[in-house]
Amino acid sequence: MAEIILWNSIAKRRRSISDTFYDNGLGTLKGYLEDKGHNVEVIDWARGDFFQSLSPLGLARGIRNIYTALGSIKNKAIKKFLAFAYLNMQETLSAIQRKRLRRKIKKLAYELKKKKAHIVGIKIWYGDAFKNAKYLIKVLKKIAPETCLIAGGYHLTLYEERIFENSEFDLGVVCEAEYALEKILNIADNYAGAWDKNKFLNDVTISAKEGKIENLIYRKDNRVYKTPRRQPSVHSSKSIPKYVINDNKxxxxxxxxxxxxxxxxxxxxxxxxxxxxxxxxxxxxxxxxxxxxxxxxxxxxxxxxxxxxxxxxxxxxxxxxxxxxxxxxxxxxxxxxxxxxxxxxxxxxxxxxxxxxxxxxxxxxxxxxxxxxxxxxxxxxxxxxxxxxxxxxxxxxxxxxxxxxxxxxxxxxxxxxxxxxxxxxxxxxxxxxxxxxxxxxxxxxxxxFLHTRWYEQREKFGFKVEDEIIRLAMEYEYVLYKPPKLWPELGISLEGRPFKKLLEECNEFRRQVENExxxxxxxxxxxxxxxxxxxxxxxxxxxxxxxxxxxxxxxxxxxxxxxxxxxxxxxxxxxxxxx
Ligand code: SF4
Structure with missing residues (x-):
């Protein structure tokens, strides 16, 4: 039976302490597809040891100490100097993390090539993780063009074909991805002996056009198409997620x-x-x-x-x-x-x-x-x-x-x-x-956000949203280590106040709640x-x-x-x- 390798795309730094929970979406895919007889390998780097391996500990500790000191030092000149050092060290850390992660992604791409992986599924997320997913695709397209690349996850369900306009995925599966993937893997079974990506994708396209694969996004003649959504229902989710137990999750x-x-x-x-x-x-x-x-x-x-x-x-x-x-x-x-x-x-x-x-x-x-x-x-x-x-x-x-x-x-x-x-x-x-x-x-x-009433009736609610916002929002990464005024601009304003001003008002209210x-x-x-x-x-x-x-x-x-x-x-x- 056909095999799929699923990779959980990842940012170079943790965003929350809960981002190393077991991923139930990937676990569900593994459970369901294996119950149907297919082989599934999950590669999940969202682990404590992996994140730590991206950051030299000495540098991270130095940053921690300086940041802590910044909170208590009163002398303006020293504070300014420390703030300068802090931001420079953060930039250095980011550059190292990026280099290390890209190296690991490249290595993964070569391993997939060596394995002759025919189908690779990528769970995509916003911001830096999305950029890293695009990087893996770029490398794979170059060194293993016969690999079929499928996008999935919350981010795809939200942005749908817009993801395809900003990446090189071959296929995408939205919402409950297991049903579409099962059909895709069933088609792949026909090519077990002699893999031919173009013929395989052609068969998937024919099936999609015949209405046999719901929740699918695909390309044909330089255009992107979507098939109808399957009605999601908990009653149909019979498979229990399967996890590979790891102490770092x-x-x-x-x-x-x-x-x-x-x-x-x-x-x-x-x-x-x-x-x-x-x-x-x-x-x-x-x-x-x-x-x-x-x-x-x-x-x-x-x-x-x-x-x-x-x-x-x-x-x-x-x-x-x-x-x-x-x-x-x-x-x-x-x-x-x-x-x-x-x-x-x-x-x-x-x-x-x-x-x-x-x-x-x-x-x-x-x-x-x-x-x-x-x-x-x-x-x-x-x-x-x-x-x-x-x-x-x-x-x-x-x-x-x-x-x-x-x-x-x-x-x-x-x-x-x-x-x-x-x-x-x-x-x-x-x-x-x-x-x-x-x-x-x-x-x-x-x-x-896209698809909300606030977005659809943005003028009524006082929002101004730049044309580029959807593309920007897909890749926008909150730079938590910087004060909001140093964050990249996001083309959103509310009742005349730019997004950074909204962040400041939000932060000020937080302080008031904590203090009062x-x-x-x-x-x-x-x-x-x-x-x-x-x-x-x-x-x-x-x-x-x-x-x-x-x-x-x-x-x-x-x-x-x-x-x-x-x-x-x-x-x-x-x-x-x-x-
Ligand atoms: S519709 Fe309202 S209550 Fe329901 S999930 Fe969204 S925010 Fe929560």
Whole structure:
């Protein structure tokens, strides 16, 4: 049977401490395609050891020390000198990382050539990772032109044919890629003895035209075509992801418990581009997947759905308890409309979830201003709904005696439509946070992403977007080590303020939340889950570790992050094998 080699494209530096989780998308492809008899090899470099190998430790440590010193030095001249040294060292580090990564990519290309790999699938991501994917393709096209190159992943599903206009992929598979890949590999079976890429691609094109391959992007006569989307449904995903266990990956399984969103109407959200409908997976099937993961030593989970409504979550929790499975998990949970009226029900649902292992929740609140949430975000919930949902979550913690962390997300600044002032929005946000007291606030600036209402009606919402923005957005890399004013321009403005100004306003609001309310910012539910599993549960310790892991990301000296990963992996294994 045909073989496919899947490569997870990668940036030269880590972007988050959670980017070394097992990749459930690649795991699902492996599980599904191997169940169908094909051979799948996954090459996943998003590992702690790999990222560290790209950065000379001495240089990274030097950067870390200088950055730390910059925070405390008062003397202006010394500060200026250190800032200069810091930026130069960062540039040197970036150049080394780029060189090392490109060398490894080149080596990979030669290995693929040596193996005579006929089909290579590349999971693409935004920014630097996308550029690196393009580099691998460029080398392969040169040294192994007979290799068929297939793009996949979230980034492709979002940008579709635009990716093809900016790269040399032969084929692309969007959304749930396993079905299209299965058909492509079935066609490849016909060429097992004598591989002929052109004939193979021609056969794929004929099948696509005949409507036999959904979710496909292909080229023909210098044009790019898309086949219709297959209706995504959790009911059809029968294969359990297959992972190759590696101590340098983080033992967290991101598990599909639902697809889509039960609301699906927020004006800033791209979710409906991926999943136009909402479908729930049977809790029995979910717990079966949990049992399989426990067998391989994974006991920490993140539900993949953007929103797991507490009532549905409680059904999963109930089944976990009935089967006596010991796990911990995190999930997304939208505030509940009319939460006050269904308070008891909510408390009971969250109680069941916490009893079954829920330890971290991500909640999109977006704004404390009801006009903004209604007219600008179309969030479908009010200030009161957010507060009462969080109250219910906290009461459930009191009932169970277990701490579960809440990360509340806000978008700030927001489009104002000339109806409200930014000061008023900020004031309402502060009021919301004072009442709700989440464990962390994730504050992000607004972005009119492709396929969102904000993008489609950008003039109405006050956005100006340059023509080149789509291409720029695909490759835009947030340069976390630089202050925002040194970031490359992104051709977006909101109500006359350029993107960098929006970033400044966002940062200023973050500082205000931290200083006036003593609520930490930018600790996601994934961070809380990792910290919890690593035994870091008290606020002071969390704050310290958050600061240090942020320093890890900035300096590329990932020592503490890797220590946390190690502790998490031990915990994950321990609870997985506890019975
Ligand atoms: S932002 Fe969240 S709640 Fe709103 S549509 Fe997207 S996934 Fe659903």
């Amino acid at each position: 983080v033992s967290v399984h991101v598990m599909v418990e639902s697809l889509g969103c039960d609301w699906g109407k927020c004006h800033f959200c791209v979710h409906s581009q991926f999943y136009p409908h909402y479908s729930l997976r049977d809790p029995e099937e979910i717990t079966r997947e949990i049992e399989e993961m426990l067998k391989i030593g994974i006991g920490v989970f993140r539900f993949a759905g953007s929103d797991t409504p507490p009532s549905f979550g409680a059904r999963i929790g109930q089944r976990i308890k009935e089967k006596n499975l010991r796990i911990i998990f995190g999930m997304g949970s939208r505030p509940i409309r009319n939460a006050r009226q269904q308070y008891e029900h909510l408390v009971n649902a969250y109680t069941c979830l916490i009893e079954s292992g829920l330890r971290a929740v991500f909640m999109g609140g977006e704004s404390g201003n009801d006009f903004i949430n209604q007219e600008v975000m179309n969030k479908g919930v009010t200030f009161e709904d957010i507060v009462w949902t969080i109250k219910a979550f906290k009461e459930a913690q009191n009932k169970t005696g277990e701490k579960a962390f809440l990360s509340l997300a806000l978008i700030y600044p927001a489009p104002l439509l000339g109806k409200v002032t930014l000061e008023k929005v900020k004031e309402d946000n502060m009021r919301l946070l004072k009442e709700a007291l989440p464990d962390s606030v994730m504050i992000t600036p607004p972005g009119p 309310l003593d609520i930490p910012t930018d600790i996601s539910d994934e961070h809380f889950l990792m910290f919890y599993a690593a035994g870091i549960k008290e606020k002071e310790e969390i704050l310290k570790v958050k600061k240090e892991t942020m320093l890890d990301i900035i300096s590329c000296d990932y020592t503490l992050t890797r220590e946390i990963e190690k502790r998490l992996n031990l915990f994950s294994k321990k609870i997985a094998y506890s019975d």
